[in-house]
Amino acid sequence: MYFDLLNNPDTVKLIDFLVMLGFIGVFVLSYKNWRVNPSVFICGIILFSCFVVANNTFEYFWLTDNTQPDYNFYLRWLEYDVLAIISIITVHLVTRVKFHKATFAIMYLLAINTITYLAMHIDIMVLENRESWWLWTWYTPSTLLVELSIIITLATISILEIRKQVIAG
Known part of the structure; x- marks a missing residue:
């Protein structure tokens, strides 16, 4: 597969940390x-909070003895996006x-991730599919692209507003 690197747990941990x-x-x-x-600002603080809680960030990075796998993580991520x-x-x-226009765009992006998480949950947990197909190949890059798009959108809007304030004096 083209995306084998993205399935490596160390790579996923690094990407989660960078996000x-x-x-x-x-x-x-x-x-x-x-x-x-x-x-x-409202959008930024809510998304940051949801990301930290949804990914068990503190447990994930500082408590390494997490031996109980969570098989419903797609459903949990869906819940946090909703x-x-x-x-x-x-x-x-x-x-x-x-509402800022960027806030609407971010909610649409979150809806895309929600649909993707739901599709993966249904495919893997409900239908118990174990054969890789196009959805699995599309899942990781699409969710990462959506998360990066959200970050870039919020950062760009914030930087442009700061720039306006600096220019205005």
Whole structure:
């Protein structure tokens, strides 16, 4: 397979760590201009929180004696993406913050990941398929691309807002 490197546990751990650093960076950037663009800040903090909790980041990196495999991780990731979408909408409505265009794009990207997680869960856990097919080949790059797209979108919006503030004086 072309994506054998992505199935290596050490590579997955490294990619998860880099994505977590990306979400930390986005959170810091969006915090710098949260008054100018609170929608991006809300989205950044919710996504960072969901990523850390959904991936058991603290347990994953610091507690190495995790011997009980979790076979429903696709379902858990689906739940956290749905929770992230609901949280973003709820916080925006409660705080009466206007949705930024990037926030809508990010919710669409989360919906794509949700559908992908659901498809993998149904294929592997419900239908008990053990033969590799195009969905399996498409799954890892698509979810990574969606996560990176979310990080790049939030970072770009935050950097552009900071740049506007610097230019404005």
